Amino acid sequence: MRQRVPTPALALLLTVLAIGCGDDAPTNPPGGGGGATIQAFTNTIGINPDTDGYRVRVAGQGVNRTENVGPVDAVTFGSLSEGDYTVSLEAVAGNCIPDEAQVTFSLTEASPRLISFRIVCS
Numbered sequence: 001m002r003q004r005v006p007t008p009a010l011a012l013l014l015t016v017l018a019i020g021c022g023d024d025a026p027t028n029p030p031g032g033g034g035g036a037t038i039q040a041f042t043n044t045i046g047i048n049p050d051t052d053g054y055r056v057r058v059a060g061q062g063v064n065r066t067e068n069v070g071p072v073d074a075v076t077f078g079s080l081s082e083g084d085y086t087v088s089l090e091a092v093a094g095n096c097i098p099d100e101a102q103v104t105f106s107l108t109e110a111s112p113r114l115i116s117f118r119i120v121c122s
Contacts, residue, residue: 036080037112040087044071046121050093054119060085060107071119082108089117096121 040056053070061083067075086104099118107113 035078036082036107036109038077038080038085038087038107038115039074039112040069040077040089040115040117041074042069042071042089042117042119044096044119044121046096048095049121050096050119052091054092054117055090056117057088057090058085059088066090080107082106085113087115089119092119093121 038058040058042054042056044050049071051071053068053073055066056069056075057064057066058077058080059065061081063077063080063085065077067077069075083106084104085107086102088102089098090101092098092101096119099120101117103115105113
């Protein structure tokens with residue numbers, strides 16, 4: 001004798017199978033950019049560090065995104081299109097000096113870009 005599967009369980013099973021099979025649609029949403037990535041690192045040294053951290057801004061190719069980052073931390077910006085970008089370190093305390101506060105470069109999908117900000121506080 002065959003056992004009957006309840007209707008809600010069958011509907012759930014079919015939903016899971018449909019999601020798992022996919023439809024070969026692009027993984028990036030339209031206008032959402034490609035798969036290029038920027039990762040920004042902060043490394044704060046010295047006395048009286050800026051304990052509340054900083055903001056890292058990525059601007060370019062229609063993108064203007066900001067993330068908070070700690071004194072010794074990292075943040076990743078993904079799903080970016082290829083092209084020219086500027087990464088800026090913002091909200092730095094007056095007693096702290098970054099080695100550079102802004103970096104401009106050309107980003108390609110094949111080469112994720114790593115940016116390191118070294119900040120010295122006195």
